[in-house]
Amino acid sequence: MGMISQGDVIIQDAIETVLRNIPVVMFHDTKAYILVKDLSKGLEEFIQTGKAGAGEISIFSDAQEKELTAGWRESGYEYAFHYQTLEYMNKRISVKYPAVANRKTEMSVSLIPWCMLPDRPYPVFVYAYANWHYSMTGQKSMMLSAHAAGKVFGVASFNKSTLCRLRKDKSISGMLTGYAETAAEQNVPHNGDISVYVSELLEHPGQIKKIYEQSGGGPGAQPKSGAEFAIDALSSVPAGLSRAIIDSPPSRHIAHDTRKRPPRPRNNGQTKRVQRQINYADPVQTEHIRTEFIALCRAAVMDAAVKYRRFLI
Numbered sequence: 001m002g003m004i005s006q007g008d009v010i011i012q013d014a015i016e017t018v019l020r021n022i023p024v025v026m027f028h029d030t031k032a033y034i035l036v037k038d039l040s041k042g043l044e045e046f047i048q049t050g051k052a053g054a055g056e057i058s059i060f061s062d063a064q065e066k067e068l069t070a071g072w073r074e075s076g077y078e079y080a081f082h083y084q085t086l087e088y089m090n091k092r093i094s095v096k097y098p099a100v101a102n103r104k105t106e107m108s109v110s111l112i113p114w115c116m117l118p119d120r121p122y123p124v125f126v127y128a129y130a131n132w133h134y135s136m137t138g139q140k141s142m143m144l145s146a147h148a149a150g151k152v153f154g155v156a157s158f159n160k161s162t163l164c165r166l167r168k169d170k171s172i173s174g175m176l177t178g179y180a181e182t183a184a185e186q187n188v189p190h191n192g193d194i195s196v197y198v199s200e201l202l203e204h205p206g207q208i209k210k211i212y213e214q215s216g217g218g219p220g221a222q223p224k225s226g227a228e229f230a231i232d233a234l235s236s237v238p239a240g241l242s243r244a245i246i247d248s249p250p251s252r253h254i255a256h257d258t259r260k261r262p263p264r265p266r267n268n269g270q271t272k273r274v275q276r277q278i279n280y281a282d283p284v285q286t287e288h289i290r291t292e293f294i295a296l297c298r299a300a301v302m303d304a305a306v307k308y309r310r311f312l313i
Contacts, residue, residue: 022193023306024309030205032201034110034111034197035114035302036059036113037302039060040060040064042057043059043113046089047088047123050088050091051089052093055093056096057095058096059097059112060111067195068194068195069098077102078100081098083095084112086123087121088126088154091154097110097113097116098110099111102202105204105206114302115298115301117313125293125294126158127166128230128234128300129152129153129297130146130163130166131163131167132230132231132237133148134167143159144245144278146160146162146163148242148280152244166226166227166313226311229310230300230313233304234300241289241293243281246281
């Protein structure tokens with residue numbers, strides 16, 4: 001084995017520092033997602049209230065965008081803006097986020113909001129809540145858990161089949177296990193530091209791969225599916241936040257009519273079955289559940305990315 005140069009040691013130390021301090025999820029050695037915690041005012045308001053001033057919202061302010069892109073141009077990197085549709089609070093918006101690439105190393109980095117999952121139509125906390133709710137209610141009904149998530153977060157199209165696929169999909173845990181072990185959400189840097197970390201990732205993908213290999217990371221190293229991992233990550237969420245659906249009160253006993261009557265004619269299967277009405281929590285309680293769960297979910301999302309190099313779901 002050849003000697004490790006001082007330059008390589010310095011580079012490896014720098015990469016280790018990056019991986020300990022930023023929420024980055026790696027794919028296939030040459031693609032990374034950095035989860036951005038501090039979002040633009042418009043996107044933050046949309047997450048907290050569901051109000052959107054426009055159909056397109058950038059994750060960064062105009063000033064931040066200009067600063068980032070100017071630095072990338074100066075470094076000779078290629079960049080572009082991409083768009084992903086999110087459905088939430090009975091609205092659909094297009095989220096604008098940047099992706100930057102270094103053609104010399106073939107490494108690319110996408111900067112996405114912490115609440116977004118690549119190529120998925122709902123915010124991460126919608127999937128997480130449905131999955132968590134199903135677990136907290138004793139796995140009684142996927143349909144009711146899907147309805148609960150749909151009601152709390154205003155996504156009527158979220159249904160039982162979506163939750164079923166989520167719990168069966170093993171590919172959602174196919175990210176690389178991370179190097180960092182002690183970083184927490186409060187240690188995540190503000191946006192002003194992002195450009196420095198992006199450059200380190202773009203310039204040294206080989207060193208990143210070595211660090212992952214040394215730490216035992218790699219594809220297939222995940223001990224749990226994404227659904228199981230998310231349940232563990234949200235284990236401290238108060239049980240009360242699962243009460244988005246109110247149990248119907250027991251029906252009063254009515255004495256049966258003992259008189260003899262002629263048999264009723266059969267309907268031959270033509271009469272439609274009446275679905276039981278679902279009783280949801282009142283709007284004030286629903287809003288409390290939504291805001292509290294989003295805050296707790298954000299902490300879990302950032303920790304999962306910093307500690308384990310993976311998305312929560």
